[in-house]
Amino acid sequence: MTAAGNHQASRSGRRLERAGIRDVAAAAGVSITTVSDALNGKGRLPDATRRHVREVANRLGYRPSAAARTLRTGRSGLIGLTVTTYGEEPFTFTEFAYFAEMARAATSAALARGYALVILPASSRHDVWSNVALDGTVVIDPSDHDPVVADLVRQGIPVVSDGRPAGNLPVHAWVDNDHEQAVLGILDHLADSGARRIGLLTGTSTDTYTRLSTTAYLNWCERVGQEPVYEAYPAHDPCAGAVAADRLLARPDRPDAVYGLFDPNGTDLLAAARRYGLRVPEDLLLVCCSERAAYATTEPPISTLSLKPGRIGTAVVQLLIDAIEGVGAGRPVAQVMPTDLIVRASSQRRSTRTTVSPPRSPEND
Amino acid sequence: MTAAGNHQASRSGRRLERAGIRDVAAAAGVSITTVSDALNGKGRLPDATRRHVREVANRLGYRPSAAARTLRTGRSGLIGLTVTTYGEEPFTFTEFAYFAEMARAATSAALARGYALVILPASSRHDVWSNVALDGTVVIDPSDHDPVVADLVRQGIPVVSDGRPAGNLPVHAWVDNDHEQAVLGILDHLADSGARRIGLLTGTSTDTYTRLSTTAYLNWCERVGQEPVYEAYPAHDPCAGAVAADRLLARPDRPDAVYGLFDPNGTDLLAAARRYGLRVPEDLLLVCCSERAAYATTEPPISTLSLKPGRIGTAVVQLLIDAIEGVGAGRPVAQVMPTDLIVRASSQRRSTRTTVSPPRSPEND
DNA sequence: CGCATATGCAGAAACGTCACTGCATCCCGG
DNA sequence: CCGGGATGCAGTGACGTTTCTGCATATGCG
Known part of the structure; x- marks a missing residue:
């Protein structure tokens, strides 16, 4: 009878996986565009429509596909946390406390700005590195001519390092203690x-x-x-x-x-x-x-x-996200942080x- | 006008960002399909073609788009590491050593099977959670009726917990000490x-x-x-x-x-x-x-x-990836690990x- | 009343990849 | 010489979003 019923019929043959934006559009009796705009706060829509769409999306348990969004927008909301490896294991135990605290702060800082952190040891198999869509990367204590960093920079991915970059790694910014x-x-x-x-x-x-x-x-x-x-x-x-x-x-x-x-x-x-x-x-x-x-x-x-390390982790992430979002003019930034005795x-x-x-x-x- | 010429022309106006699969196809004088098959080891191709495509891809510095691949295949190669939060900060300092060691082992284990870990505190803003495409999640010490876990399970995402799940959280497997x-x-x-x-x-x-x-x-x-x-x-x-x-x-x-x-x-x-x-x-x-x-x-x-914690982290990740890849029959698994005095x-x-x-x-x- | 402008929404083209289908060859036995 | 099965590739949708463009109506203004 209604358009909704029609749509439902047309999709009835498929397996009932997760609800997509199409399903929401059909259920709400609007177009895909309207759903997207309503949910993302864009476009010109009266509040009534916006609320209605949101309500329907909620009822259907709609979650936008992160992959599709990433593909379309070019932003994944993911930033890498690269840690140097000794042998096969990421971070040696002598750096445990430093790393744990730094990672904790970095995670919090990233989250507060809507990003999540991916742990990626420097020595990871290359296929893992290229299999994750990163908006940028933090590298801890990069070695002289780190091939991974160079590769990332060549791809135009912002890189910020914890510790002054040795050699002349082309990182976008770095943070270090004085x-x-x-x-x-x-x-x-x-x-x-x-x-x-x-x-x-x-x-x-x-x-x-x-x-x-x-x-x-x-x-x-x-x-x-x-x-x-x-x-x-x-x-x-x-x-x-x-x-x-x-x-x-x-x-x-x-x-x-x-x-x-x-x-x-x-x-x-x-x-x-x-x-x-x-x-x-x-x-x-x-x-x-x-x-x-x-x-x-x-x-x-x-x-x-x-x-x-907490202060360092926070600073590094802020700088990185600034670079990602194009806040800093794009020129390299160095930031020296005090220590505590x-x-x-x-x-x-x-x-x-x-x-x-x-x-x-x-x-x- | 050949298809290749067409593509080249249509892309000539664009800025020269990263090379896509189309560019490789054009440069190698083959079709997109052939490039995909050659690089992924599928299809029926003579070794000569495979090598040639690989070589061209290499020369162009081609990196497949993780986002596109994820969208197409439904696999992101990402697994979440959820850690309970106290107040605003992920993991309290009393759990530092345990968490650091567990995370280290989990990272290694995941990497060895081609996955990367995303740190996601349980209390993260919902938008961050839904903005990352996860193949599965490890939750550490989930609370009684964790809403995040329930939500993930409802979406059909495998969840494995470190620690017996309280209440009756529908996790796919758990690991705990004896x-x-x-x-x-x-x-x-x-x-x-x-x-x-x-x-x-x-x-x-x-x-x-x-x-x-x-x-x-x-x-x-x-x-x-x-x-x-x-x-x-x-x-x-x-x-x-x-x-x-x-x-x-x-x-x-x-x-x-x-x-x-x-x-x-x-x-x-x-x-x-x-x-x-x-x-x-x-x-x-x-x-x-x-x-x-x-x-x-x-x-x-x-x-x-x-x-x-190292053994636990490894076990949890193995179980999770097994569930993701459909190795375990799909029934819940419990694994009790010994401790060391x-x-x-x-x-x-x-x-x-x-x-x-x-x-x-x-x-x- | 008529024209310009604003408003509310829909269509359709990407984004870059993978996988299904299908079209030519080529080979080989009958 | 012909039919059938390999072999080697190309075309063509999806995957699920976002976003650009555009078409209708409403609204304002002279």
Whole structure:
């Protein structure tokens, strides 16, 4: 009898999968165009029609096909989160806390702007990469001439990196901490706490983080007239850190304070100090760079430098979505973020007055 | 005018974005069908043609449009990873280690079978959920009558849950640990180590994990004829755990061994023990359920029950992809996984030659 | 009253791919 | 020499949206 009945008949032969926009149009007695416009708030439609269509769509449980929409509009609402891989597994456990927090913040930030995150390890099979329609990608710590990044950029897909891009990767923007400033702050803090000779536990790799931090340390030493005391080890090897910590404290010119650039250095140094009968913080001041909440409850609690991965994750995503939506003029953007020094017992000597920022609980912000 | 010439002409006016399948067909002098077949290994084509097409496609940097393929085939190669949210943020920090490890394993497993993972917090705006074409979803610890899950199932999208589905959520499969067995194993282990009265630190919420673990404890108590000694607290509140740990050790019927169901219980109990002057493990045996590597380096190291989130993540993804690809007959599948008890100094009384206890600083805590 | 403009909607062409159908060959046995 | 089955490809819809264009009516204005 009605047009709706007619349409229903014409589709009755098909299997009754999900309702499409056609079904909604038929049920509402309007055209496909009108449904699309009503649901997307476009076109010139009186509110009555809009409401009616919405109501019918709702009743039919209509969900627009994401694939069709993506194909038509060229936007998927998906952004990639590329994480460097060591061996077969994405992200090594030494970066767990940093990555987890960064991903959490990035997810929230993306969601707030209507995007979802896809986890895509850099070493993924190529077919997986090309099988997902990305509006853009975040890459964490891209290596010198990352082929994946280059490929993406060539396809015109915006890429924003966490960490200064090495080589001259053509990323659209990057975010990084102010590593020089961070190191200088720590060294000053240690000196304020009474340190006379500050050592550094650093890495052998040439990534930007290691390089910037180490040169900042060397510059500081030169400025204050201290002989540099440091040990470098391959940071990706978890056992090497313990050995390097031991070597550092075994030296004849043993430092009375140490800053460790990597997450496990705190426990490694603590263990080494114990072996040599050094009390922390009385005989040895300790700071390391880590996001681990557990350092708040070691004996003694260890001061840490937090890179604030949450802030980084948020910033990276904002920049990426800006690039996707064409907000930023399209020129590369660099954003340097401050770090947080969380001062705990391991870097404070009772004798000296409390300095710098007050101890802060790790779960804040 | 040939079809190829026609196409070329019709596309000459457009901006030269990415190469499409048409461009490849034109450049290779074959039809679209042939290109598709050659690249996907279908159809009847001699190897020479196949190679030629592949070579041309490569030269043009052709990448098939994921959106078009998804629309056509009905497969996106994307699976959702839904994580419960507390407040605005996905996953609370008490579940960090578990989630990170689980996600890592799930990502690897998915990738190995050609799928990518999309992080989708359960509380996401509905439009984000419906804007991404998912082949299936993993839900972690779904709540009783999760509307999102119900909606997905209604759309015919496979859902597999990590943790027994509460209520009767119509998931296609689930994976969970054998929590009863785990608790019994721990209690036996503690009893073996000489515990006479074992206490439990548990939660007030009614989720399956808490419920199963607690009843397993109560059953064990009844079997061996011990009066239950436990404190329950709201597990999502980080401070409440410390208070509960304190209460447990303050009781007149103080236990000489405690199992804590939640991640922070180890440090909480350790701190409480210190306050009451109890030595671990001499006066108090300790085990808690956690994935934190840091428990290996506390003073003393604390025995932990690992739920093996990696195994869970892998299993969940395998089950999901099986369901997507129609491998499993389509009937619900349940899979119960064993746990790992990692025995450290905190729960062993015999071999007390664990680590050297450092000279305690009298003024600190 | 007539013309211009606004309003409400419908038609149809994409978006880029895959899969079904079908048309030529070619080969081979009878 | 002919019929039938391989073989190698090309045409042609869909898939389910969005969006551009356009056609009717209403509405305003001189």
